[in-house]
Amino acid sequence: MVGLEVSIVTVRDIFQDEAGRHSRFSEEYRSKSAVIILDRQDLGSLGAKEGDLVAVENDTGSVIVAAVASHDDAHPGLAIMYNSPWSNQLVPEAVCQSSIPGFKSIRATVQPAEGSAAVTDISEIFSRIKG
Template identity: 45%
Template sequence: MDFGSFLKSPEIKVKVVTYRDIFQDKAMIENRFGEDYRDRSAVIKLDSADFKQLNVKKGDTVILKNSFGTIVVKAEESGYETPHRGIAYMPNSPWSNMLVSDETGGTGVPKFKDISATVTSAKGQKVTEPGF
């Protein structure tokens, strides 16, 4: 065993904002259980500085965790020029929904736009299978 195996992976806190994606919607219509839908849905887009802090590369898996759930998704850089450190983006999907609180504050509408979570590297782990 090497010394690095005892070190904890870097962890960052993010606010996850969900969004709709037309290409993801098309993939869902074609095959909700297909690989294309999973590839477009089980993803988190991070600021390049957050990407570096986590020490991950495009396509690496990361663990997102909060008090409502834990998921493994693929990481991508957002590509936005304006820095947005600590703010991450995910398509609205079964994966992002696993992190949403069931508390609605009496409105009946869950809070999809302001999800707090921690992100760590999940190198070698597979994307979480959704429970359709």
């Protein structure tokens, strides 16, 4: 299946922040971080529904996260992720003159995850970073 091209903006969320203060390694932090908020029609075009796992991928990396249906007005092609180790797997290092990474301008492809896939675990992310 051809994936959905999106532009991802990362934002802060107080509930995810609180979970991270308890533990970066907890199930609570993972469940509140490893999500992507998609426009409702975009979600439908993927044949997916709220809570389904999706693979988000670009030249920088890839993660499997849970899809969340947006409650905002229609915003096709615009996706939201919370700033976290999951979103940072996708943030391009290509920077502007000010050397600021593209945290709010991540181009990526979203598609339904394979049946056996699970949400990317923090231990997997750590292994990738450690190389």
